[in-house]
Amino acid sequence: ETGVTQSPTHLIKTRGQQVTLRCSSQSGHNTVSWYQQALGQGPQFIFQYYREEENGRGNFPPRFSGLQFPNYSSELNVNALELDDSALYLCASSSTGGYGYTFGSGTRLTVV
Amino acid sequence: GQQLNQSPQSMFIQEGEDVSMNCTSSSIFNTWLWYKQDPGEGPVLLIALYKAGELTSNGRLTAQFGITRKDSFLNISASIPSDVGIYFCAGQNNFGNEKLTFGTGTRLTIIP
Numbered sequence A: 001e002t003g004v005t006q007s008p009t010h011l012i013k014t015r016g017q018q019v020t021l022r023c024s025s026q027s028g029h030n031t032v033s034w035y036q037q038a039l040g041q042g043p044q045f046i047f048q049y050y051r052e053e054e055n056g057r058g059n060f061p062p063r064f065s066g067l068q069f070p071n072y073s074s075e076l077n078v079n080a081l082e083l084d085d086s087a088l089y090l091c092a093s094s095s096t097g098g099y100g101y102t103f104g105s106g107t108r109l110t111v112v
Numbered sequence B: 001g002q003q004l005n006q007s008p009q010s011m012f013i014q015e016g017e018d019v020s021m022n023c024t025s026s027s028i029f030n031t032w033l034w035y036k037q038d039p040g041e042g043p044v045l046l047i048a049l050y051k052a053g054e055l056t057s058n059g060r061l062t063a064q065f066g067i068t069r070k071d072s073f074l075n076i077s078a079s080i081p082s083d084v085g086i087y088f089c090a091g092q093n094n095f096g097n098e099k100l101t102f103g104t105g106t107r108l109t110i111i112p
Helices: none
Strands: A005-007 A010-013 A021-024 A032-037 A042-049 A053-057 A062-069 A074-076 A087-094 A107-111 B005-007 B010-014 B020-025 B029-035 B044-049 B055-058 B061-065 B069-076 B087-094 B104-109
Touching: A005 A087, A010 A021, A021 A087, A021 A107, A042 A062, A062 B005, A062 B069, A074 A087, B005 B087, B010 B020, B029 B061, B029 B069, B044 B055, B044 B061, B044 B069
Parallel strands: A010 A107, B010 B104
Antiparallel strands: A005 A021, A021 A074, A032 A042, A032 A087, A042 A053, A062 A074, A087 A107, B005 B020, B020 B069, B029 B044, B029 B087, B055 B061, B061 B069, B087 B104
């Protein structure tokens, strides 16, 4: 079974730009969650998608948005990038009634 | 967003030594999890705890769910070089798809 794959692995953007990060969930998983991990910190929950709808959101502004597709893959979009958005963005997939999350290796976003 | 308090922040030990780390929260969780994160990777689940007072082992790892439901402990016995990494605790209100609230992490380094 394939795990969670994220793309790209690294990205450099300029302040004010927009970015889209992608995630393919593990086979058999129907729920995708996104986390932001700043350097030296633990991951922080951004939001979760289930059945193509947002199903819970952390303390992040509306310029952080997402999508889930019928094949359960997902995108994280961030508009009007700020320097503080520089972080590792982790995608995690799970299944309803299943055994927790499987995390991807993340996308390292640097905003300059 | 909320982060759980982990201590110590970092540990420098010799191979073969035992390791203890803990995690505390200001709020109650119904599930506690311990993850390990290697450089350039996402967190990997080590142990999940579902019941207050529960003690669970996974090989050389042993974790306990505090009786108050506001803390958890992880012990690693007879450390080996591959134990190097960052250990995160995470609280969850219900096991499965609910969001994870992570700790600040404990970085383990093994001195040759």
